Amino acid sequence: MLSKNKTNYIISLQKKKSREKEKLYIVEGDKIVMEYISAGVPIKILAANPVFINSLKYPEKESIEEIVPTSYEELKKISSLKTPHNALAVVKMPDNIPLNNFSGSLCVALDYIQDPGNMGTIIRAAAWFGIKQIICSANCVDVFNPKSVQASMGAILKVNIFYGNLEKMLDLANRQKVPVYGATLDGDSIYDTILSREGIILLGNESRGISKNISKYVTQKITIPFFGETNSFGIESLNVGMAASVIFSEFSRR
Numbered sequence: 001m002l003s004k005n006k007t008n009y010i011i012s013l014q015k016k017k018s019r020e021k022e023k024l025y026i027v028e029g030d031k032i033v034m035e036y037i038s039a040g041v042p043i044k045i046l047a048a049n050p051v052f053i054n055s056l057k058y059p060e061k062e063s064i065e066e067i068v069p070t071s072y073e074e075l076k077k078i079s080s081l082k083t084p085h086n087a088l089a090v091v092k093m094p095d096n097i098p099l100n101n102f103s104g105s106l107c108v109a110l111d112y113i114q115d116p117g118n119m120g121t122i123i124r125a126a127a128w129f130g131i132k133q134i135i136c137s138a139n140c141v142d143v144f145n146p147k148s149v150q151a152s153m154g155a156i157l158k159v160n161i162f163y164g165n166l167e168k169m170l171d172l173a174n175r176q177k178v179p180v181y182g183a184t185l186d187g188d189s190i191y192d193t194i195l196s197r198e199g200i201i202l203l204g205n206e207s208r209g210i211s212k213n214i215s216k217y218v219t220q221k222i223t224i225p226f227f228g229e230t231n232s233f234g235i236e237s238l239n240v241g242m243a244a245s246v247i248f249s250e251f252s253r254r
Helices: 004-012 016-022 030-038 050-054 072-078 116-128 146-152 166-175 240-253
Strands: 024-028 043-048 064-069 087-092 106-110 133-137 160-164 180-189 199-203 220-223
Touching (some): 004 043, 024 030, 043 050, 043 072, 106 116, 106 166, 116 146, 180 240
Parallel strands (some): 180 199
Antiparallel strands (some): 043 087
């Protein structure tokens, strides 16, 4: 049973300030929580119904500091979802590891991504297409926001995500002669552009695109061309999460 103090503690982690202070975040959902447990990720608290807890084998419980049998009503109180799942875990944040060398592989840079669902989708797509590094500007939505974690479906475990000064990192990439591919509406078709096996794929804000102070570091503008007969529906661009998936796929295919 969850105590009142523990209930309030878990609820507090839905706020960024508390997450940063405690260096903890929340993971919800039977499948995602099991992925974390199977990966041996340090878990501070597992709040779950008895059936879920009893399904765990002894070795799987070794990475969990505290296991609390929890009723549906208790899970409903601490969940950020309208319909809670059978398990919720409080997980330790990984170290924020900076990148100093951008050559030899692809990485993603995010400029002022604000929607947590988009953030989670981008992380999931990056993991799917084998991209291991994501750089986020300081004003991006928190990757450990419960909605971002949920949308990533556990892909956070597969990708190193770093928050920092995006201008400095892109300037370093320019000095290392690493291509910076900026996704814009006025770029060259991604299907006709020569794409490198190394470089940075830069994605901008949902409504404003890439910031002016960031765009100067772009060495190649790319876009996903419109293939419809007419644009009568007023579709000006793809959702950034959708666009990321298409772009990552094309880089991977090459």
